[in-house]
Amino acid sequence: MAGDVLLEARGLTKRFPGVLANDSVDLLLHRGEILGLLGENGAGKSTLVKMLFGIHQPDEGDIYFKGQAVTNDGPGEAIARGMSMVHQHFQLVPPLTVAENIVLGNEPISRGFFNKRAAEKRVREISEQYGLTVEPTDVVGDLPVGIQQRVEILKALYRGAEMLILDEPTAVLTPQETDELLVILRQLAADGVGIIFITHKLREVLAVTDRVTVLRQGKGVGTAETANSTSASLAELMVGRSVVLRVEKDEAAPAEPVLIVNDLHVRDDRRQLVVEGATLQVRAGEILGVAGVEGNGQRELVEAITGIRPIDTGSAVVDGTPVGSKPRAVRELGVAYIPEDREKDGLVGGYSIADNLVLATYYEEPFASRGVRDFDAVAQQAEELVEQFDVRTPSINTPVQSLSGGNKQKVIVARELSKENRLVVASQPTRGVDVGSIEFIHNQLITARDAGAAVLLVSAELDEIFGLADRIAVIYEGRIVAELDPTTTTREEVGLFMAGGG
Amino acid sequence: MTEQNPSWQRQLVVPILAVVLGLLAGALLILLTGDNPLTAYGGLMAGSLGSAEGIGRTLDKATPLVLGGLAVAFAFKAGLLNIGGQGQLLLGAVFAAWAGFDFDLPAIVHIPFALVIGGLAAALLGALSGYLKAKRGTHEVISTIMLNFVAANFTEWLVSRDGPWKDPDGGAIARTPAILPSAEFPRVGELPTGFLVAVLAAVVIWWIVARSTLGFEIQTVGANPNAARYAGISVPRIIIIAMTISAFLAGLGGAIQTQGVIGRFEPGFNTGLGFDGITIALLARTNALAVVPAALLIGGLDAGSTLMQSRTNVEPEIINVIQAFILFFVAAPSAVRWLLRLRNAADEPEVQLAGGWGA
Ligand SMILES: Nc1ncnc2c1ncn2[C@@H]1O[C@H](COP(=O)(O)OP(=O)(O)O)[C@@H](O)[C@H]1O
Ligand SMILES: [Mg+2]
Numbered sequence: 001m002a003g004d005v006l007l008e009a010r011g012l013t014k015r016f017p018g019v020l021a022n023d024s025v026d027l028l029l030h031r032g033e034i035l036g037l038l039g040e041n042g043a044g045k046s047t048l049v050k051m052l053f054g055i056h057q058p059d060e061g062d063i064y065f066k067g068q069a070v071t072n073d074g075p076g077e078a079i080a081r082g083m084s085m086v087h088q089h090f091q092l093v094p095p096l097t098v099a100e101n102i103v104l105g106n107e108p109i110s111r112g113f114f115n116k117r118a119a120e121k122r123v124r125e126i127s128e129q130y131g132l133t134v135e136p137t138d139v140v141g142d143l144p145v146g147i148q149q150r151v152e153i154l155k156a157l158y159r160g161a162e163m164l165i166l167d168e169p170t171a172v173l174t175p176q177e178t179d180e181l182l183v184i185l186r187q188l189a190a191d192g193v194g195i196i197f198i199t200h201k202l203r204e205v206l207a208v209t210d211r212v213t214v215l216r217q218g219k220g221v222g223t224a225e226t227a228n229s230t231s232a233s234l235a236e237l238m239v240g241r242s243v244v245l246r247v248e249k250d251e252a253a254p255a256e257p258v259l260i261v262n263d264l265h266v267r268d269d270r271r272q273l274v275v276e277g278a279t280l281q282v283r284a285g286e287i288l289g290v291a292g293v294e295g296n297g298q299r300e301l302v303e304a305i306t307g308i309r310p311i312d313t314g315s316a317v318v319d320g321t322p323v324g325s326k327p328r329a330v331r332e333l334g335v336a337y338i339p340e341d342r343e344k345d346g347l348v349g350g351y352s353i354a355d356n357l358v359l360a361t362y363y364e365e366p367f368a369s370r371g372v373r374d375f376d377a378v379a380q381q382a383e384e385l386v387e388q389f390d391v392r393t394p395s396i397n398t399p400v401q402s403l404s405g406g407n408k409q410k411v412i413v414a415r416e417l418s419k420e421n422r423l424v425v426a427s428q429p430t431r432g433v434d435v436g437s438i439e440f441i442h443n444q445l446i447t448a449r450d451a452g453a454a455v456l457l458v459s460a461e462l463d464e465i466f467g468l469a470d471r472i473a474v475i476y477e478g479r480i481v482a483e484l485d486p487t488t489t490t491r492e493e494v495g496l497f498m499a500g501g502g
Numbered sequence: 503m504t505e506q507n508p509s510w511q512r513q514l515v516v517p518i519l520a521v522v523l524g525l526l527a528g529a530l531l532i533l534l535t536g537d538n539p540l541t542a543y544g545g546l547m548a549g550s551l552g553s554a555e556g557i558g559r560t561l562d563k564a565t566p567l568v569l570g571g572l573a574v575a576f577a578f579k580a581g582l583l584n585i586g587g588q589g590q591l592l593l594g595a596v597f598a599a600w601a602g603f604d605f606d607l608p609a610i611v612h613i614p615f616a617l618v619i620g621g622l623a624a625a626l627l628g629a630l631s632g633y634l635k636a637k638r639g640t641h642e643v644i645s646t647i648m649l650n651f652v653a654a655n656f657t658e659w660l661v662s663r664d665g666p667w668k669d670p671d672g673g674a675i676a677r678t679p680a681i682l683p684s685a686e687f688p689r690v691g692e693l694p695t696g697f698l699v700a701v702l703a704a705v706v707i708w709w710i711v712a713r714s715t716l717g718f719e720i721q722t723v724g725a726n727p728n729a730a731r732y733a734g735i736s737v738p739r740i741i742i743i744a745m746t747i748s749a750f751l752a753g754l755g756g757a758i759q760t761q762g763v764i765g766r767f768e769p770g771f772n773t774g775l776g777f778d779g780i781t782i783a784l785l786a787r788t789n790a791l792a793v794v795p796a797a798l799l800i801g802g803l804d805a806g807s808t809l810m811q812s813r814t815n816v817e818p819e820i821i822n823v824i825q826a827f828i829l830f831f832v833a834a835p836s837a838v839r840w841l842l843r844l845r846n847a848a849d850e851p852e853v854q855l856a857g858g859w860g861a
Binding site for chain 2: 306308326327328330331337339344345346347348349350351355359360362363368371372373
């Protein structure tokens with residue numbers, strides 16, 4: 001497996017104003033090795049690799065790459081030396097082709113002109129060599145995210161990368177795309193490339209890495225051989241206490257149906273029908289998990305149910321009342337909504353935690369009377385909810401934009417689940433959230449269920465669906481194509497329906 | 503509190519520095535043209551603050567600026583850029599004149615009646631822009647600019663030779679008849695009571711923004727319309743309300759101009775007043791209370807320029823140049839910071855009125 005030492009870092013420390021982002025971290029990477037870098041949001045993973053790659057300069061510590069000390073230089077030098085980084089936000093030019101993007105900055109030239117033919121040939125060679133299938137003539141802007149990521153990786157290989165850093169590459173991928181990426185990483189490692197793979201998903205770490213270095217609050221808290229690790233041991237290292245990964249829940253006691261969706265048709269922003277005849281029911285006291293590859297109408301489905309998007313034909317009925325196109329009227333039926341994109345749709349970044357907690361109830365007693373806001377009542381509720389929902393913040397007046405992803409999500413969860421609900425619609429409730437917060441949010445959803453709410457959970461994470469759902473519905477191309485019992489079905493079967501088979 | 507502001511003292515730093523730098527730049531220009539800046543600025547001070555009469559003139563000038571500034575600042579809280587202040591002000595001015603000359607009421611009723619008629623006429627125009635934005639997606643910058651032309655031509659027609667509100671005794675002059683004395687804002691000594699109305703409006707607007715649920719809705723729509731919609735706030739409704747109130751304020755500015763300064767509607771006297779609102783709102787960083795001192799400053803520069811000119815050879819246009827400099831320094835706090843090597847002011851929020859584009 002592991003060859004010579006490729007990169008060694010000792011005692012790396014990086015301070016930002018008010019934060020010790022990295023506190024004397026050590027790291028070792030061999031040729032042909034995949035090293036997982038694991039840690040909660042804000043643990044300092046990105047900061048660490050940015051120092052390795054020359055984006056940040058360390059305040060203290062030394063970096064040795066291929067046996068040579070690296071001092072004070074930028075990403076350009078790092079790339080020249082054979083190190084590449086795939087950023088979470090791709091650095092691609094959408095209107096250019098795959099081949100053009102890959103060779104950009106280092107184009108094959110003949111007679112003073114860019115030789116497109118040669119570029120395409122070279123790209124085809126590398127893509128075959130590493131088993132990374134792409135079509136060199138495709139326009140990048142038209143490609144799915146998973147393929148764009150491959151293009152990023154090919155770009156690194158074209159530049160002769162011996163070491164590759166991937167910062168949360170799977171955050172944007174579907175389960176299938178993730179599996180494909182993991183296969184690719186294994187192949188690259190087999191070819192001798194050293195890889196640092198950042199994630200906070202334990203399953204991926206266990207599936208693909210050789211060793212794992214865990215960061216907690218800027219400190220390296222340990223490095224483990226993956227073969228000797230379990231989800232539980234890694235989670236405990238990450239969070240600093242033992243974490244219950246399997247959600248503990250009792251048997252559901254489903255009662256009367258609360259949400260009845262019948263032959264629902266909904267259009268997306270481009271006026272295309274993307275929900276085409278979806279039918280489902282959620283009963284009080286149960287969690288229905290909707291599994292599906294992103295972009296199969298989930299977003300439009302939940303937006304129609306919550307009154308945010310108009311229904312084309314068909315119906316969605318909550319407790320006998322058809323939902324219209326007034327989100328507030330739907331809320332007042334006892335519907336809570338945790339939207340998929342929390343920054344864009346769920347929060348006002350510049351507002352305090354207190355104001356975000358009353359974003360939907362600011363006009364009701366006791367937060368206002370006769371149109372005048374009562375700031376004492378708003379603050380009092382905020383103090384209680386921050387405590388009860390474990391939001392880690394210096395104060396209730398802190399703007400939410402300065403909180404970590406997990407804490408932002410807890411603010412939304414607190415706002416939505418602290419009231420009495422008939423129906424809870426939760427869309428990707430733990431995306432980009434650290435393990436500790438995931439556990440907490442899952443428990444809150446179970447608590448809502450046990451209090452008698454109907455819960456509609458939409459998630460692209462099969463782990464989440466299997467962990468929480470009492471029933472599974474698979475959505476494919478805007479229709480519910482299967483309803484399955486999580487105790488008798490398998491991940492493979494669900495995956496097959498998600499891909500349109502079955 | 504909804505707005506997460508740095509302490510108010512820090513908020514003051516940039517505007518005050520901007521004013522100082524603007525005056526310095528003006529002094530340099532005056533020097534270059536061969537005059538003594540001290541004499542010029544002495545005249546400016548004397549003309550705007552040196553006498554009761556000067557102060558009265560400053561307050562007169564500041565009144566429509568306060569209301570125009572509030573109009574822009576308030577709309578901006580909802581993420582809207584109201585460029586239609588000029589047209590809205592014209593409608594307010596002409597309708598207040600009509601209510602002033604065509605109705606005979608006791609002063610205690612007549613003054614507020616004409617004021618409100620002026621405000622409402624303008625509010626309708628603003629509501630139209632709001633409606634177009636909310637329901638048809640027409641950008642408010644486009645619609646308010648277009649409606650400025652509509653309002654300018656419409657008001658001119660009203661008082662033209664064939665217009666219904668033409669002053670029959672005015673000969674060739676396009677204007678309405680003089681309003682009845684019962685519709686005029688009285689002066690207490692040199693203090694124009696219309697200015698008090700403007701200050702009251704600033705306090706009310708500040709209160710609405712900071713304390714009311716409507717203000718919360720407006721700011722939420724301005725800060726993140728998606729989150730507002732998801733939280734159940736009707737974004738179209740808020741856009742229409744915000745544009746309506748904004749235009750109402752600009753209309754009040756026109757009405758007070760008619761009832762407190764000119765005494766009738768005569769198109770030429772109102773030129774450009776509506777556009778100064780943008781300057782004031784920027785200078786005040788869209789804070790309703792700060793609009794008052796900002797308007798007093800700009801109004802005072804204007805009021806003092808005549809005396810400055812008579813004491814030196816400095817053209818009153820230099821005042822526009824100084825205003826432009828001040829505006830530049832306010833709109834670009836980073837430029838001020840760079841000029842003065844101010845460190846650690848990173849949390850200074852940049853006021854970007856252009857944020858309304860593309861929304
Ligand atoms: N450029 C920066 N300026 C100031 N603070 C930063 C900067 N980058 C990261 N931080 C802070 O450093 C800490 C570690 O962040 P980061 O390395 O991004 O964590 P991770 O990638 O593990 O989520 C966080 O508290 C973060 O707020
Ligand atoms: Mg990161």
